[in-house]
Amino acid sequence: MSAAITIERILALQARYTRCIDNNALEEWPDLFADECLYVVTTAENHRNGYPSGIIYADTKNMLVDRVTALRQANVYEKQSYRHILGLPNVTKNDDAGAESETPFLVVRIMHDGQTSIFATGVYLDTYRNAGSDLKFGRRIAVCDSSRIDTLLALPL
Amino acid sequence: MNVNIAPGSIPNAPEPMEWPEGTLTRVPYWVYQSPEVTALEQQRLFEGPVWNFLCLEAEVGKPGDYRTTFVGAMPVIVARDFDDEIYAFENRCAHRGALIALDGGGHARDFTCVYHAWNYDLKGNLKAVAFEDGVNGKGGMGKTFCRADHGPRKLRIALFCGLVFGSLSDDVPPIEEYLGEEVARLIKRVLHKPVVVTGRYTQMLPNNWKLYFENVKDTYHASLLHTFFTTFRINRLSQRGGMVVSPDGGNHASFSFIDTKNNETNYAAMGIRSENEGFALKDPSLLEVVDEFNDGCQMQILTVFPNFVLQQIQNALAVRQVLPAGQTETALNWTTFGFADDTPEMARLRLRQNNLAGPAGYVSMEDGAVGGFVQRGIAAASGERAVLEMGGSSTANEGTRATEASVRGFWKRYRGLMGI
Numbered sequence: 001m002s003a004a005i006t007i008e009r010i011l012a013l014q015a016r017y018t019r020c021i022d023n024n025a026l027e028e029w030p031d032l033f034a035d036e037c038l039y040v041v042t043t044a045e046n047h048r049n050g051y052p053s054g055i056i057y058a059d060t061k062n063m064l065v066d067r068v069t070a071l072r073q074a075n076v077y078e079k080q081s082y083r084h085i086l087g088l089p090n091v092t093k094n095d096d097a098g099a100e101s102e103t104p105f106l107v108v109r110i111m112h113d114g115q116t117s118i119f120a121t122g123v124y125l126d127t128y129r130n131a132g133s134d135l136k137f138g139r140r141i142a143v144c145d146s147s148r149i150d151t152l153l154a155l156p157l
Numbered sequence: 158m159n160v161n162i163a164p165g166s167i168p169n170a171p172e173p174m175e176w177p178e179g180t181l182t183r184v185p186y187w188v189y190q191s192p193e194v195t196a197l198e199q200q201r202l203f204e205g206p207v208w209n210f211l212c213l214e215a216e217v218g219k220p221g222d223y224r225t226t227f228v229g230a231m232p233v234i235v236a237r238d239f240d241d242e243i244y245a246f247e248n249r250c251a252h253r254g255a256l257i258a259l260d261g262g263g264h265a266r267d268f269t270c271v272y273h274a275w276n277y278d279l280k281g282n283l284k285a286v287a288f289e290d291g292v293n294g295k296g297g298m299g300k301t302f303c304r305a306d307h308g309p310r311k312l313r314i315a316l317f318c319g320l321v322f323g324s325l326s327d328d329v330p331p332i333e334e335y336l337g338e339e340v341a342r343l344i345k346r347v348l349h350k351p352v353v354v355t356g357r358y359t360q361m362l363p364n365n366w367k368l369y370f371e372n373v374k375d376t377y378h379a380s381l382l383h384t385f386f387t388t389f390r391i392n393r394l395s396q397r398g399g400m401v402v403s404p405d406g407g408n409h410a411s412f413s414f415i416d417t418k419n420n421e422t423n424y425a426a427m428g429i430r431s432e433n434e435g436f437a438l439k440d441p442s443l444l445e446v447v448d449e450f451n452d453g454c455q456m457q458i459l460t461v462f463p464n465f466v467l468q469q470i471q472n473a474l475a476v477r478q479v480l481p482a483g484q485t486e487t488a489l490n491w492t493t494f495g496f497a498d499d500t501p502e503m504a505r506l507r508l509r510q511n512n513l514a515g516p517a518g519y520v521s522m523e524d525g526a527v528g529g530f531v532q533r534g535i536a537a538a539s540g541e542r543a544v545l546e547m548g549g550s551s552t553a554n555e556g557t558r559a560t561e562a563s564v565r566g567f568w569k570r571y572r573g574l575m576g577i
Binding site: 041042043045046051052053054055056057058059060062063065066067069070073074075076077078147148149150151152153154 | 261354355356357358359360361362363382384385436438439440443488493504505507508509511512515516517519522523525526529
């Protein structure tokens, strides 16, 4: 019998997620997902049209690990960080089969020279899974309101 | 010099606006900075004798479907009429110049300008003028007004392998001749059956459009800037590959074949950063390639002057449309696609491999930023010039990708059209 998925546990996972990215602790990021997971960054237009392609698309946990490895070892981008500001999760489903929520996000990007801009806004469409005593994301679709990405998307949203 | 601009009127150019003499191996930096150059490009290049990529035929698949796009700065509507033909015309009402269509696309029987309700058919013909005969016998258009004399500018259309191209020029050659035999063949190689769109997004680049178009043609940088590629032996300059450049210089294709036996020593010997030993993917299935074109070619990047890119990176397929947004910004419109007969496994493989390209692409995210590095680097260097001598000074086809032949080809074509 696994623990009930309470709003407190959902909030704690959401908070851990943003802290992990904003504090540059990307190595911890994949562990916030269940072993079987899906992480996609897409746009509202693509989501509305049913277009499956993502700007980032990972359907295994190892792909999340590889994304971090690539960012650390292979890819070239100017030093930058995000500040995630989340709205309140709207829990749209919570029953024996699991929980789902929609959580608005605003991501500010801070470049190494101080240039600060609103980089993305949108909503996280999440499902949750119990993994032992931990709550993890089964699926996290970051649906960006805008179809425009400025320059590049290095760090995950 | 054959331009309409008075010498010395270009603030960012050394006086007068002259190209460094001689070869195609020098590019003056003012060409990326000057508003006058941007204005001249609209007139001579985008509205000149070129084929601008507009959209995929699949995006206007049914009669009544339309998309809005641009030819340089010119807003354009592309529509499929009920005669099943595709038409394109300037998205500008003949009355006061307002946009006729305000959204990115959809389905319509006709278009009505919101400002004064002038109405157009899907071919861009002005069909109705609100209150043309006045109200209660008063007002209305003058007796000499003839609707047929008024309308947005119409584009010529060329269809090739499901690609929709448009031109404002009556002098542009037929599309196959324009592409050149080899580039046309390599488009057919990829776009050989019906496609389905799987996603669309826009990447805003902080640089002049030419810096991006050069970047795509530049095979020299690929294995040096993009370390993800080289580490997994997808794109080493030492592997079998090459490029073709169309006779006029404007179009190109570069391609590579995996050759795992090839020597790996060059990068290590030169101490180049791309050599990154010991880097392994935890999910290498991302790089499992299906040889879907049955020719062993792992990667083909192809450009058509002035604004089209066709991408095959393994099984990640996309078209990219390059649109200028002023001197120092570019909209890069990506459309990812697969084929209508893809199996579920193939469709999933494409979704996974799409991680390789795009704004977050393992092998291309750097291209989103590197044009901005140049634009910022040359901020005070309008009188200086770039050097393009890799592979000599010609634009000829080469059996290597350690060359800048296709970048020189771009400038040959560009200068020919611009008259500079």
